[in-house]
Every structure is written in structure tokens, then in C-alpha cells.
Ligand code: IPE
């Protein structure tokens with residue numbers, strides 16, 4: 001697989017279908033609750049339907065040749081929801097890992113988590129780490145699960161570790177720069193997202209990938225997450241392919 005890293009576009013295709021597909025796609029899967037309430041169902045049914053959408057999007061992203069798919073599944077602020085909803089979401093994640101991990105592994109997908117691990121329920125963390133270990137050597141798409149994740153929390157944890165390393169003389173203060181900060185983030189091993197999709201019509205980051213989103217393209221879909229399907233993802237990729245990414249410079253079309 002070859003990659004043109006400068007524009008964040010995966011250049012080559014597995015099955016002839018990767019033209020203009022972003023290399024790293026990050027998704028804020030929003031609107032589960034409203035999807036359910038709109039159908040007269042409890043919010044939890046929306047989360048359940050959201051897992052089905054997640055399965056479809058993982059499969060379709062891999063098929064389209066996305067290299068990295070990051071899914072915002074639970075934010076560091078989502079603990080502020082009613083305990084019953086939080087409990088349901090934790091149970092859902094647990095069941096998802098138990099039921100789907102083998103299939104994800106079979107799809108050659110590598111799973112990794114970003115977010116704060118400290119303080120997480122040990123059984124949930126154990127399952128996630130089991131998934132990471134099982135799929136570590138896989139060579140297909142990387143699925144990044146943003147769980148107990150908040151951009152400010154991530155930056156604060158990074159700065160804390162960086163400060164400790166400065167205090168111990170591992171890194172000199174004058175060597176602290178954008179690259180070294182990036183290396184202390186949970187996303188150290190990942191390129192920045194090329195495309196950030198948010199469903200359900202909201203147009204905000206909600207503390208997602210604050211540092212990494214500096215030059216990401218944004219795509220807001222009016223569909224609630226459970227209704228977001230293969231077609232909707234293709235529409236997002238089409239919109240991305242038509243964007244003119246300049247990174248503060250000049251358009252590739254006029255630069256010469
Ligand atoms: C996204 O759907 C799922 C999580 C945040 C865990 P929501 O639960 O936020 O649904 P809305 O936005 O309330 O409709």
C-alpha cells in the first residue's frame with residue numbers, strides 16, 4: 001500500500017476503490033439518544049442501534065482503504081450522564097468486545113485505545129487490552145477506540161509526563177517543541193486525522209482530538225449515528241476529495 005502523506009490521501013486501492021479516500025478518518029458518533037427518542041424508544045435502544053452502525057462503518061472503511069479509523073465512543077465528560085446510562089454504555093462496550101473481537105481480528109484489523117486508562121473498571125480495561133494484544137500484529141486497518149477520552153485530559157496527562165521527564169533530565173526544556181509534545185500524546189504513533197465526521201447535526205468538537213485536529217477537514221452529517229450507513233460514509237469521502245487542503249500554504253493548484 002502506498003500513501004501520499006502530504007494531502008492525507010490513501011493513493012492506492014485494495015480493490016480498485018480508494019481514490020481520494022482519507023488516510024485517517026475520525027468520527028464523533030453522535031445522536032444515538034435522539035434517534036431512539038424520535039422513535040418513542042428509550043435512549044439505550046439508540047446506543048444498541050449505534051453498535052450496529054459501528055460494525056457497518058468499520059467494515060466499509062476497511063473496504064474503502066481507510067488506514068486509520070478513530071471512533072469517539074465515550075468521552076471523559078460522558079460520566080456526567082445518569083448512572084444507568086453510563087452503566088448501559090459500559091456493558092455495551094464489554095459485550096461488543098466479547099462478541100466482535102474475533103470477527104475484527106479475522107478482518108485483520110488492529111485495535112488500539114486512546115483515552116485515560118487510570119481509574120477505568122479493571123474488567124473493561126482488561127478486555128480492551130486483550131483486544132489490543134490479540135490484534136497487535138494485524139496489518140489491515142487500525143481501529144482506534146477513543147474511550148474515556150477528552151482532548152484536554154490527554155494534553156494534561158502528556159504535559160505531566162513531559163514535565164516529569166524534564167525534571168529528571170530525560171529531555172531538556174529547550175528541546176520541548178511540537179514534535180516532542182505530539183510524542184507524549186495517546187496518539188503518538190498515529191498521523192493526525194485527515195477527516196473528522198460528526199453525525200446528528202451538531203457542529204462542535206466536544207473535546208475530541210483538540211491538538212490533532214489542527215488541519216483536519218470537518219464533515220457534519222445531519223443523520224443520527226444509527227442511520228449513518230455505507231452511503232453516508234461515501235458521501236463524506238466524496239466531500240473530502242473535493243476539499244482544497246492548504247495547511248497555511250497555497251493551493252496545490254496554484255502553488256507552481
Ligand atoms: C452518542 O449519542 C453516544 C455517546 C455519546 C456515548 P448520544 O448519547 O450523545 O445521543 P444524543 O446526542 O443525546 O442524541
Ligand code: IPE
Nearest residue numbers: 028029030072073074075206
Ligand atoms: C461526544 O458527544 C462524545 C461522543 C460521541 C462519544 P456528546 O453527545 O457527549 O457531546 P455534547 O455533549 O453534545 O457536546
Ligand code: MG
Nearest residue numbers: 030031032033
Ligand atoms: Mg450527543
